Amino acid sequence: MMSRTRSTSPISRTVSRRSLLAGAGAAGAGLGLAACGGGSGGDGGTPESDPDHKDLVMTVWGGEADKIAYQARVDLAKEKFPDYTITLQLIPSENYEQKVQTMISSKTGPDIMQVAENVNVYSSKQQLVPLDDYISAAGLDMAATFGPVGENYRWDGKTYGIPDRSGAMVLYYNKDLFDAAGIEYPTADWDWDTFLDAAKALTDPAKGQFGYGGVGWWPQWFSLVAQNGGAVLDPETGAPSVNSPEAVEALQWAQDLYFTHKVAPTAVDYSNMGPEMGADGAFQQGLVAMNSTGFWAVGGNAGIEGLNWDIAPFFHGKEKAVSAFGSALVIPTAAKNPQASFEIIQFLTSAEGQTPIADLGQDVPANLELQGSDAFLDPEWLEADANLEAFPESADMIFTPKFIPEWNEMQKSVDDAMASFWLGESDAKTTADDLQSRLERVIKPSE
Incomplete structure (x- = not known):
């Protein structure tokens, strides 16, 4: 088990006053925009300054x-x-x-x-x-x-x-676990099949080791839906489209990582690893070989003594798409x-x-x-x-779901509808239909 060293947060360092990048100093120069409108941006015009x-x-x-x-x-x-x-x-x-x-x-x-x-x-x-x-x-x-x-x-x-x-969300991987399994490190060329083959080879139930941290967080499974040619929200109007065949197929593939292939820890598996354990902590302890998350994990992983890790772009499906x-x-x-x-x-x-x-x-x-x-x-x-x-x-x-005005209400609907899905209590089609209905009740598509 890896041990955490004392804090190595880079943010505590003094700001380097190295030579700043050439050309950037022109920002704001020549900005002579004439004011128009009546002193308020409420009508969609440029307000007076x-x-x-x-x-x-x-x-x-x-x-x-x-x-x-x-x-x-x-x-x-x-x-x-x-x-x-x-x-x-x-x-x-x-x-x-x-x-x-x-x-x-x-x-x-x-x-x-x-x-x-x-x-x-x-x-x-x-x-x-x-x-x-x-x-x-x-x-x-x-x-x-x-x-x-x-x-x-x-x-x-x-x-x-x-x-x-x-x-962008990226793929963190444990180099020692890859080396021990004789698997080549991930690259941007990895697709779903390549990823799944590696995840299976990196999973060892006898050691309590899983190939992957999971995709239960919305930026992760939203990415999979987009990679399969679907969308949770229509990119033009913001209308819900989570029960399309493409989205349902991606959701079922995601759920199968847990309950069919068993390459990702379920909620029960994480609870058995320790209190408040999640994918980031399990990766740092060598209990999962790959983890998809953001930049913040760089500093956290760098502070773990003995953790031999690196980063690759997130794998892709039929299309290349990843949340940011x-x-x-x-x-x-x-x-x-x-x-x-x-x-x-x-x-x-x-x-x-x-x-x-x-x-x-x-x-x-x-x-x-x-x-x-x-x-x-x-x-x-x-x-x-x-x-x-x-x-x-x-x-x-990078792809981005439509940032709809009802974003907060959408997130609650997603959490409520997906809870039983990630526990293996409902299939992808049933869950997608339920979520579609919930979203249609709270989202007003743009014209």
């Missing part, structure tokens, strides 16, 4: 490590825009949505805000400023700068967020100077403005230039020889 408002608040969620990384970036923005006062406001994740909703409704700010899958909970209520006019005036090429995730934060033909953090974990920066309609807010957002999402994300090992920066640089791929904080190239290599594979 008050150039005298120079005290801006940026609100994000997270813990102490996130605070350090965001503050380092805010400090860079202050150097770039010395006329602005930029204050970082960090709210714990569990309280974030309630507090920012209160601030927006009471017109008390903030000027810049972090969002994720719930972006259109706000945009559908006309609480966010559409950014298309700013993007056009700045000459910002969203696709070239951020890849497919540049489309993530659009709703009804308008862009509401600029991607800030975005890393990320967030964007948006401008609430309560912002008094949205022009200034956008200038700061453009800088913060440039390679220069995102460098502390890489320097401190906080996450995968959304900016593709930085993702492909040594600052991210060969960071000073990571002593392990890990293939971080798996993240930019996966960038073109």
Whole structure:
């Protein structure tokens, strides 16, 4: 059993002031967008900016490590825009949505805000400023700068967020267990059959060892559905489509990993491993040979003495598709100077403005230039020889379910409908039909 060493969190290191990436310093330059509209973004137009408002608040969620990384970036923005006062406001994740909703409704700010899958909970209520006019005036090429995730934060033909953090789900694997089984390490060429053959060979009931950590979390099985040519939500309208033949087939394949092939631990198996055990912990203890999750596992795995691990892109099905974990920066309609807010957002999402994300090992920066640089791929904080190239290599594979305004209600429906499925108490078709009905009751498709 692997033992955890003392904390090796990269975020505790001082921000490296290495030479920042060339060309990124131009963010915000030449941004001369003329204000139009009547002082509110509620009608879908660009709101008027008050150039005298120079005290801006940026609100994000997270813990102490996130605070350090965001503050380092805010400090860079202050150097770039010395006329602005930029204050970082960090709210714990569990309280974030309630507090920012209160601030927006009471017109008390903030000027810049972090969002994720719930972006259109706000945009559908006309609480966010559409950014298309700013993007056009700045000459910002969203696709070239951020890849497919540049489309993530659009709703009804308008862009509401600029991607800030975005890393694909990847496949972590235990090199020692692969070597012992005589199996070649995973590559981006692995398909479902290749993966399953390896998972079977890596499963050893006598040792309590499983080939794979499982796919019970929605980003995992949503990816499988997309790989099989299906979609939980229609990519154009957001309408539920989880009971399509393609989706049902993918769900049955996922369930079979647990109860037919027995290459992934069931809930009972995890409980037998120890209290509050999950796939991440089981991987770190050598009890599962492969695990699909996000960038945050890099630091956790690196802190385990004796764990010989690496990373590969997530395997694929008929199509290449994988979920990404990320967030964007948006401008609430309560912002008094949205022009200034956008200038700061453009800088913060440039390679220069995102460098502390890489320097401190906080996450995968959304900016593709930085993702492909040594600052991210060969960071000073990571002593392990890990293939971080798996993240930019996966960038073109990223798909995103439609970020519908009813995202929170959808998640509850998913949790309720899928609970018995992952216990093996219902089959894929029955579960998919039940989930389809639940989603149709809560989701109003866009036109």
